[in-house]
Amino acid sequence: QTVVTQEPSFSVSPGGTVTLTCGLTSGSVSPSYSPTWYQQTPGQAPRTLIYGTSTRSSGVPDRFSGSIFGNKAALTITGAQADDESDYYCVLHMGSGIYVFGTGTKVTVL
């Protein structure tokens, strides 16, 4: 069974930069997987940050950017702010309409 892996946690200083990654236990992530990134704060539904690898969803600040970094998808937060403290999930399209969520990364801003 394919597992989409993410770092369990990251800490970043206010104003700092952090890059979260999204990989596969077997193989490399490419744009064909159409990586999508969601942000979730406690008690809330997720919201889309990035889709199609690097397209920002409407209303998302440009400090969030998506890319392919080596063999993984990546979400970079440049100039982190206190309200970026959240859980972040990537999703990959595995083909045939099947989607797999990553394990999630908890980002702390301090």
Place this chain on the structure above:
Amino acid sequence: QVQLQESGPGLVKPSETLSLTCTVSGGSMSSYYWSWIRQSPGKGLEWMGHVFYSGSTTYNPSLKSRVTISVDTSKNQFSLKLSSVTAADTAVYYCARFTYDSSGYYLQYWGQGTLVTVSS
């Protein structure tokens, strides 16, 4: 503004069938994919499956034998049924709508989520 609202029992007994409905307002169901996602307490998100407005479905292979998603566009609703539930199916269940543009698909609109507990 499209809004989604989950409804259904908050408590289901083991071995029974979990049934939830998502009511869509503020927009048409036509031409969209409608999805169910769940999140066990303190855990990550799991895509369960989706239904196209026409009724065609795609399911998570790990749940395929137990899950059924259906749509009723006349009522602006789609539904989830999960059979033979166990405590492991205790989760917050979200309904959501895929949006598509030239960059790809993403889950743009989400319900607030509803907690379903499996317990006798």
